[in-house]
Amino acid sequence: MSGGWERVIPAFRSVCGEDGVSLGEAVREQHGRDESVHRCRPPDVVVWPRSVEEVSALAKICHHHHLPIIPFGTGTGLEGGVGALKGGVCFSLRNMDRVLDLHQEDFDVSVEPGVTRKGLNSYLRDTGLWFPVDPGADASLCGMAATSASGTNAVRYGTMRENVLNLEVVLADGSIIHTAGRGRRPRKTSAGYNLTNLFVGSEGTLGVITKTTLRLYGVPEAMVSAVCTFPSVQAAVDSTVQVLQTGVPIARIEFLDDVMIDACNRFNLLSYPVAPTLFLEFHGTEKSLEEQVTVTEEITQANGGSDFSWARDAETRGRLWKARHDAWYAALALRPGCKAYSTDVCVPLSRLPQIIVETKEDLMLNRLTGPIAGHVGDGNFHCIMVMDPNDQDEVIRVHEFTERLARRALALDGTCTGEHGVGLGKRALLREEMGPLAIEVMQGLKTTLDPKNLMNPGKVL
Amino acid sequence: MSGGWERVIPAFRSVCGEDGVSLGEAVREQHGRDESVHRCRPPDVVVWPRSVEEVSALAKICHHHHLPIIPFGTGTGLEGGVGALKGGVCFSLRNMDRVLDLHQEDFDVSVEPGVTRKGLNSYLRDTGLWFPVDPGADASLCGMAATSASGTNAVRYGTMRENVLNLEVVLADGSIIHTAGRGRRPRKTSAGYNLTNLFVGSEGTLGVITKTTLRLYGVPEAMVSAVCTFPSVQAAVDSTVQVLQTGVPIARIEFLDDVMIDACNRFNLLSYPVAPTLFLEFHGTEKSLEEQVTVTEEITQANGGSDFSWARDAETRGRLWKARHDAWYAALALRPGCKAYSTDVCVPLSRLPQIIVETKEDLMLNRLTGPIAGHVGDGNFHCIMVMDPNDQDEVIRVHEFTERLARRALALDGTCTGEHGVGLGKRALLREEMGPLAIEVMQGLKTTLDPKNLMNPGKVL
Structure with missing residues (x-):
């Protein structure tokens, strides 16, 4: 037109x-x-x-x-x-910003697309409930559903895939559907095809999400945070695997590499040892926390980890996690005036040491700045690529590096995107990841739901 | 032909x-x-x-x-x-019965369709890992994926939807796809449309599942079981909601009504009080179990629950849970020579007391035998309808009762099937549940993947 x-x-x-x-x-x-x-x-x-x-x-x-x-x-x-x-x-969709139908006893709520995760949690403040999925940004919850977001809490509470109960969606032709049926919110269902999880992660290419019904959780009685440094990436990952294997219901287990820690130290005037580091968070009752922490500390120490730095009250926890939360800005501050792009691969846990070590070598070899932060409990990590957008050579090197990284993840049974989605830049990688026949199936679904290709064209496929 | x-x-x-x-x-x-x-x-x-x-x-x-x-x-x-x-x-598919690619450190395994859940857990015995989804029957794991099965452990470990990482599927035209890409097994992904969860629960109508990659869990250090009786359904459900709200990571929380308990007493020569009863199971470390149990017992007693009957070692636990595990046979034994059909609705937790009370009245009024057992932590319950298949009048009354029950669940924001699937008999109910436009979308997906309608025709849609 x-x-x-x-x-x-x-x-x-x-x-x-x-x-x-x-x-x-x-x-x-x-x-x-x-x-x-x-x-x-x-x-x-x-x-x-x-x-x-x-x-x-x-x-x-x-x-x-x-x-x-x-x-x-x-x-x-x-x-x-x-x-x-x-x-x-x-x-x-920011003018559609109502929180609807909070059912405290049922642990669910519905939100319109203008409601962000911080907005919802502030709305829930006096209810004893919260919505834990936390991608970092204060994203809209319907947008988080659309991109299948997750973040630091996913190891315990799951991603959007596990926490969306129902979606209201406007299809390309304007018809309105409810993926689990209008107003329905059972905690589980096996009624027909799982339309909810077809639209979660469809990145706006199958319809416009106009309402999301979400699972909520009881606010934990207490939280404890800890930081621990390791002699190697392997030691940090081994600790993670063993913690998960013992069944400690850890809420967050985040990895920062030496470069990232160094950046955080500079940015926030901190003095963490410049080494592979885990940031941990435990949720539970006072008593259960004690045990979770003891078991975890035994494991980390057996792997050569440092003593824990501790935080119990909200303020100290905030200070301790500040390094992690500010990672993006700390990375950017390494090279003022530059822009950043975050890679996002995810591999089976056991493959993490290999891919991180190889990736760090690749960064060195290609003179690139890419501190690493990762949701290590899920095998998901990011290199925050800091680059000068006017330096064409560097932009090309970053692009080639991110493709190599994604292919490295694919070679290790992983995915080119753990939580950021395919969007514009990973369509070719998606084809490699899925193979031509599965892509054909996806294309068939897209054509069925949006035969004119009007919904966010040029994304995903 | x-x-x-x-x-x-x-x-x-x-x-x-x-x-x-x-x-x-x-x-x-x-x-x-x-x-x-x-x-x-x-x-x-x-x-x-x-x-x-x-x-x-x-x-x-x-x-x-x-x-x-x-x-x-x-x-x-x-x-x-x-x-x-x-x-x-x-x-x-029983001749395809290999367990493939066990990755202990990554908590995943792949199985062919002939492998059952008991078979897999016996294979895993010495690894410290297990697969917790337990629908009761020793079903094949690929079949469990196909029907989106769940069962008693779902409140803690999720259903098949949350535990399938990848599927190998043969489509109607014979082409072979891998829903997350060949050999891939990251714990999370946002790479393209979620084909895995489109095939989970598709009941054989979109393709033949020939391999399933599953998440595994560490075997808990210890388990404790408990049984507790209540003055009313409301008291049992209130206890459940409060236990979940405090964040006790309860592994199983099963409800049996007075009729079911009575049947179990007769069948297993037990002497449980004939009253609404919760069967509970806690998984964790020795120390965390103590606390889980203390918190839970405080809650149940505040709701008028009895003292707990306890079991710690495997044998006593087995004896305690025998009543629950044998519920199906205990129900059948109420009327020798009869057959049984299990209903399967799921509603938001807060609606459980109302629907169970109304359903019990309906059973009485229509002279039907339907003891109730439910996965109350998910809002999912079953009436085990024991009937004489030769008594045409009774068969009709059962049929009409199950439709009323399903519609009652729909009126309370629930679903006509929490875990058994739609199959043959619930197609009309599915239409009511989803509405015509969502059904049209499902039909479109079916036609795209199976244009000749060869895959398990006449089921689901």
């Missing part, structure tokens, strides 16, 4: 009002919130629907006019998922 | 040998292992492939000749999933 906007804009305005449709400046503002390093690809129009009915009506207009639809939550995705490759209409 | 078997049988034999193809007696023998009450619907032919290549070659022959394919594991499903409604070819 070109030159036809004058026919469509009034139709959009009749759905969501004068204020609900924007061109020009607002488009750039909206798109500026895409935090990934992928090149800015602004849409032609931004619409701001206020209800699922408006989303549906807008989708019908787009469907009729063959206009691409790009769903937009907070723009905190890392793989260019909100770029409008073919122009089209960005559905910005 | 009629009268054309003489052309097809030799082709089958050329794939899997003389012994690998059967008609007549073997068909009846095979089909006799379907343990559901659904009417026996034998296939025309049974084939016994020995490898995925043979499954693929056989599927190609069926595809060419438009012959239905009915995958068969152990025949322990409860919703008639192995009935050959349109005749066709039963793929009996």
